[in-house]
Amino acid sequence: MNILDRVAEAIISRGDLAHVALFVWASGASTLLAMTLRDLFAANRRFDEFVRELSLFNRRHTGDPS
Numbered sequence: 078m079n080i081l082d083r084v085a086e087a088i089i090s091r092g093d094l095a096h097v098a099l100f101v102w103a104s105g106a107s108t109l110l111a112m113t114l115r116d117l118f119a120a121n122r123r124f125d126e127f128v129r130e131l132s133l134f135n136r137r138h139t140g141d142p143s
Contacts, residue, residue, distance in 0.1 A: 088097055 088094060
């Protein structure tokens with residue numbers, strides 16, 4: 078019997094299946110939050126680059142030296 082079978086048997090024999098389900102749910106929710114934040118930061122970085130380029134474009138075409 079491998080380690081996963083022993084762990085599963087111990088959890089089932091103690092009736093801790095609800096705790097396992099809660100842990101799996103919390104892990105999934107945390108993973109989704111981390112992925113969402115990573116995508117949000119990337120979108121924010123792309124928007125910031127866009128605004129900088131737009132500002133540079135406007136400065137070049139209005140003759141503003143600063």
